[in-house]
Amino acid sequence: MKSRYLPLAAxxxxxxxxxxxxxAQFPSMLSTRVIGNLLTDNAFLGIVAVGMTFVxxxxxxxxxxxxxxxxxxxxxxxxxxxxxxxxxxxxxxxLLIATAFGAAMGAVIHYxxxxxxxxxxxxxxxxxxxxxxxxxxSIPVTHxxxxxxxxxxxxxxxxxxxxxxxxxxxxxxxxxxLIAHRTRFGANIYALGGDAxxxxxxxxxxxxxxxxxxxxxxxLAGLSGIVFSLYTTAGYSLSAVGVELDAIAAVVIGGxxxxxxxxxVAGTFVGILIMGLIQTYIIFDGTLSSWWTKIxxxxxxxxxxxxxxxxxxxxxxxxxxxxxxxGS
Amino acid sequence: xxxxxxxxxxxxxxxxxxTSVASAVTVGFSQIGSESGWRAAExxxxxxxxxxxxxxxxxxxxxxxxENQIKALRSFIAQGVDAILLAPVVETGxxxxxxxxxxAEIPVILLDRTxxxxxxxxxxxxxxxxxxxxxxxxxxxxxxxxxEDCSIVELQGTTGSSPAIxxxxxxxxxxxxxxxxxxxxxxxxxxTRTKGKEVMESFLKAENGGADICALYAHNDDMALGAxxxxxxxxxxxxxxxxxxxxxxxPDIFQALAAGEANATVELTPNMAGPAFDVLEAYLxxxxxxxxxxxxxxxxxxxxxxxxxxxEEKKNLGY
Numbered sequence: 001m002k003s004r005y006l007p008l009a010a011x012x013x014x015x016x017x018x019x020x021x022x023x024a025q026f027p028s029m030l031s032t033r034v035i036g037n038l039l040t041d042n043a044f045l046g047i048v049a050v051g052m053t054f055v056x057x058x059x060x061x062x063x064x065x066x067x068x069x070x071x072x073x074x075x076x077x078x079x080x081x082x083x084x085x086x087x088x089x090x091x092x093x094x095l096l097i098a099t100a101f102g103a104a105m106g107a108v109i110h111y112x113x114x115x116x117x118x119x120x121x122x123x124x125x126x127x128x129x130x131x132x133x134x135x136x137x138s139i140p141v142t143h144x145x146x147x148x149x150x151x152x153x154x155x156x157x158x159x160x161x162x163x164x165x166x167x168x169x170x171x172x173x174x175x176x177x178l179i180a181h182r183t184r185f186g187a188n189i190y191a192l193g194g195d196a197x198x199x200x201x202x203x204x205x206x207x208x209x210x211x212x213x214x215x216x217x218x219x220l221a222g223l224s225g226i227v228f229s230l231y232t233t234a235g236y237s238l239s240a241v242g243v244e245l246d247a248i249a250a251v252v253i254g255g256x257x258x259x260x261x262x263x264x265v266a267g268t269f270v271g272i273l274i275m276g277l278i279q280t281y282i283i284f285d286g287t288l289s290s291w292w293t294k295i296x297x298x299x300x301x302x303x304x305x306x307x308x309x310x311x312x313x314x315x316x317x318x319x320x321x322x323x324x325x326x327g328s
Numbered sequence: 329x330x331x332x333x334x335x336x337x338x339x340x341x342x343x344x345x346x347t348s349v350a351s352a353v354t355v356g357f358s359q360i361g362s363e364s365g366w367r368a369a370e371x372x373x374x375x376x377x378x379x380x381x382x383x384x385x386x387x388x389x390x391x392x393x394x395e396n397q398i399k400a401l402r403s404f405i406a407q408g409v410d411a412i413l414l415a416p417v418v419e420t421g422x423x424x425x426x427x428x429x430x431x432a433e434i435p436v437i438l439l440d441r442t443x444x445x446x447x448x449x450x451x452x453x454x455x456x457x458x459x460x461x462x463x464x465x466x467x468x469x470x471x472x473x474x475x476e477d478c479s480i481v482e483l484q485g486t487t488g489s490s491p492a493i494x495x496x497x498x499x500x501x502x503x504x505x506x507x508x509x510x511x512x513x514x515x516x517x518x519x520t521r522t523k524g525k526e527v528m529e530s531f532l533k534a535e536n537g538g539a540d541i542c543a544l545y546a547h548n549d550d551m552a553l554g555a556x557x558x559x560x561x562x563x564x565x566x567x568x569x570x571x572x573x574x575x576x577x578x579p580d581i582f583q584a585l586a587a588g589e590a591n592a593t594v595e596l597t598p599n600m601a602g603p604a605f606d607v608l609e610a611y612l613x614x615x616x617x618x619x620x621x622x623x624x625x626x627x628x629x630x631x632x633x634x635x636x637x638x639x640e641e642k643k644n645l646g647y
Contacts, residue, residue, distance in 0.1 A: 026407070033406035041399045140420035140444055150424050159432070160406075232394055232421035239394065279396075283403040286356070286386025290396070 003311050007255030008267045010307060014300070015274050022277065026284045032160025038276045039166030044069060044228040044240070046169045046272045049247040049254075050176040051220030053268045056251050057180070058213050059193040059260030060116035064105065064123030065221040066243035068098050070236070071131040072225025077139035077235025087145045095222045101127065102218015106211035120214075124244070131237035138236035146233055165227045172220070176265040185212060193260025250275055253300050257308055274300070352384040353612065356404030357413040357601075361392045365578060366598060367415075368646035370440065374413070374601035381605055394418055401425045405432050411451075411608050412436045413601065419444040426450060435611060439600040452607055452618045454600045458494030459501070461626045462547075464594045465573050466502025468628055469543055472591070473571060475508060478542035481531045482514035483524050483555060485547040492516070495547045495575060512541075517551040524551030528558035538564050543571040549581040549593055556589050567591055567631075577629055579642040585635035595627040598645060 022029040048065045055062045072094045079090045105123045109116050153163040180186040188209045191199040200206055229235060254271030256263025278296050282288045355378065362368045371387070378385035386409060388400035394417050404412050405428055412429060414436055416422060426449035429436050438453035469480070482499070485492030496514075503509040513531050517524040524546060532538040538559065544566075546552035552574035559566040566572050566589040574581065577595035584590035607618035629638065 028407055031406060034403070037399070037402040037406055041395075041402060044395075138418040138420050161428070228395075232398065233423060234418070234420035236394070236418060236420075241393070279399060280403050280406075283356075283386065283388045283400050284407055286384075286388070290389040290391060 003315050004262060006311055007257075007304065007307060008264050008270075010304075011253060011255045011267050011270045011274070015270050015277070018274065018277055018281075022281050022284070026281075029280065029284060032156035032158035034160070034280060036156060036160035036162055036166060038273055038280070039169055040161070040163045040231075042272050042276045043163075043165040043169040044224045044231060045243060045246055045250065045275075046269065047172045047227060048221050048224040048243060049250045049268050049272055050172050050265060051217035052244070052247040053176070053251050053254070053256055053263065053265050054180070054189055054213050055116070055217050056248070056256050056258060057193045057260055057263055058189045058210070059196070060109070060210075060213065061120060061248070062102075062105075062123075062214065062217045062221075063117065063120040063244050064101075064127055065217065065224070065247060066240045066245075067124045067127035067131065068101065068218060068221035069225040069228050069240040069243055070238070071127045071134075072098055072222050073229040073232070073239060074131045074134045074139070074235040074237050076226065076229045077141050078134045080141055080143050081139055087143055091226050094226060095219060098222025098225065099215050099219040102221070103211050103215035105218070106214030109214065110207045110210040116214075128237070134237070135235070136237060138234050141229060141233045141235065146230065149230060150233075165230055168223075168227060172223070173265060173269050180265050185209070189213060190261060193257075193262075195261075246275065249297050249301055252304050253297070255304070257312075258305075352382060353411070353609075354384045354386065354407075354409045355411045355413060355605075355608070356386040356388065356400070356407070356409040358388050358390060358397045358400040358404070358415065360390055360397070360415050360417045362389065362646075363392060365647035366576065366596065369598035369642075370415070370600060372644075372646045373598045374439075377599065377601045377605055381609070383605065390417060392417060394421060398422075398425050401429065401436075405429055405434060408432075409434060410612060413439050413604060414450075415439040415600075416441050416443050423449065435608065437604045437608060439604060447620050451611060452604075452620055452622055454604045454622045454624060456596050456600075456624045456626060458491050459498035460623070461575050461594045461596065462495035462498025462500075463502045464498075464626050464628050465495075465545060465575055465592070466499040468592045468594075468630070469545070469571065469573055470503060470506050470509065473509070473543060476542075477508045477510075479510055479512045479535070479540055480543045480545055481528075481535070481541050482511050483517040483527055483544065483546040483551040484514060485516065485519045485551075487516045489519075492547055499545055511545075517546065517554070519548050519550060521550045521554040524554030525558045526554075527551075528555035529562075532558060532562045532564075538562050538570060541570050543573065546572070546574040549574045549576040549578045552590060552593075553580055553584060556584055560589075565589075577627075577638075577642075579639050579645075579647050582629070582635040582639035582642065585629065585631050585633075586639070588631060590631075592628060592630045595625075595629060597624050597627070600624060 075094055076090050079085060105119050108114055109119050149164055153161045156162055188204045191202060191204050192209055250271035251268050252258055253274055254267030278293050282290055282292055357374055359371055390396035397417060412434055422443045423445045426436060426445055430449055435451040437451050440455055442453050515527050517527045535541050544555055552572055556566040559570055572590040573592045575594045577593045581590055581593045603622050610616040
């Protein structure tokens, strides 16, 4: 059963090749600065993409995450500006709200048997609207605790910085990989994405798992909102528009099947790095239109959809051949 | 055979690379996007200025997103550019990335907008003075409308936006102390041509078909162009029956100036990069620190300034 690893291998191969090409043209692309930037600049997208990986593995989709990031960042900025609460308390409150929001969407999806696309689309509008209700302006965060958090970074040899949020990205991916492959919850997600009926017969609690998945996605979107707030030291209701689509793209480029049931959290990490690499290359070049990022990501998505279709077709043929072999 | 050709190509490439690296100053430019004609013109002019000065410009369009601008700035720093131009999309949230630039000893020059960060984090800001623009428009009217009573109608920009507030303030300062000038109506036209026309139509109806209006002040040219249309439809002559003064100096207003339908416009120059490169060259050659704010010129154009020539110059800038 090697074909399961094929999309992941393709993703890693594309990343290594692309990086080699970038390095050939701009030797300074292979520096700790660029690597540090890839982690720091993509931290909020990467964290939310881990949640998206679980959602897509289960055969669902979560369109609300970009709006939840914006809401969380505005919420934090507004609360910090108007109350004397410590940022850590505000972070906890924000995570609680985001998790509850995700869990509520999961419950609607399961109990009302609504398609995740519709439910999370509603969630997307709701969260964005709530952000606008809190404030339409970009609100700066001036709390000294933010300066403290930002001063935590490890200066790598070569001048690059591994920042707190870059480190958090790595941690979230590590925990995500553990959840996916070492826990009951993770196994349930794969089972649910493979076939919900079979999963139920196998004794998976579909309701609890569904709510858990969307709660986890909400929690990670909230965490991503905190990271975004640290990243820009501000809260702005128009920020993070379309991040959910970037996250979905990273998950698919990372080799996860959009139909669910097959894929790896680690693949999503490479997917994020590929997307970051494209952007970095375009900026290093300095003459290409930045819209090329979208074009390249679009082409990569097509490549992976074809690849996945090809693998499905191959494994179906193999299964049929096996069946014949047994039958005769 | 192939090997030697490859080696030759590599050698050639490395020669080209090293010479270009050695001679040119590399500047990264993080632009907000191309949401308005003016911004597109700013990008065009910046590219032209860089080319004539032999500066290697790395251009990054942020598509209106701050996160893209921060990414671009970090990549510029990683690349080791000699300087960075930044047109910030919002005021807040720049401190940490500007600190990184400062650590890497890369000067940052702000273009056209400012940031809410300590001013030792950037070299200088090149912006226009919006209040001054309104004042220049007001002063032109005071000098050219004569001593008789003059009732002015005003088309404001988007309510609450900083250009609308500042351009109103500057204009009012200029006409203050001249008792024959009075703003009788003032309403927002949202900086758009269609809204400018609509609001002007209501002004004309309310003021005796326009007979009581002596002058129109619009916070931008687009609204003025819409209003000119409304004045013509009401059977009056814009530029004669009602004086028209506005701000921005987009190409289309020069056609109106040439046709005698508009009287004056104050330029918001798209050439912010010119002054920026001037101070940058001085800074890079002998470390001359410029003042923290460089005000661009707010030039007044009237019908006497050969408007068609200016139109020809401006029409290809991407407005």
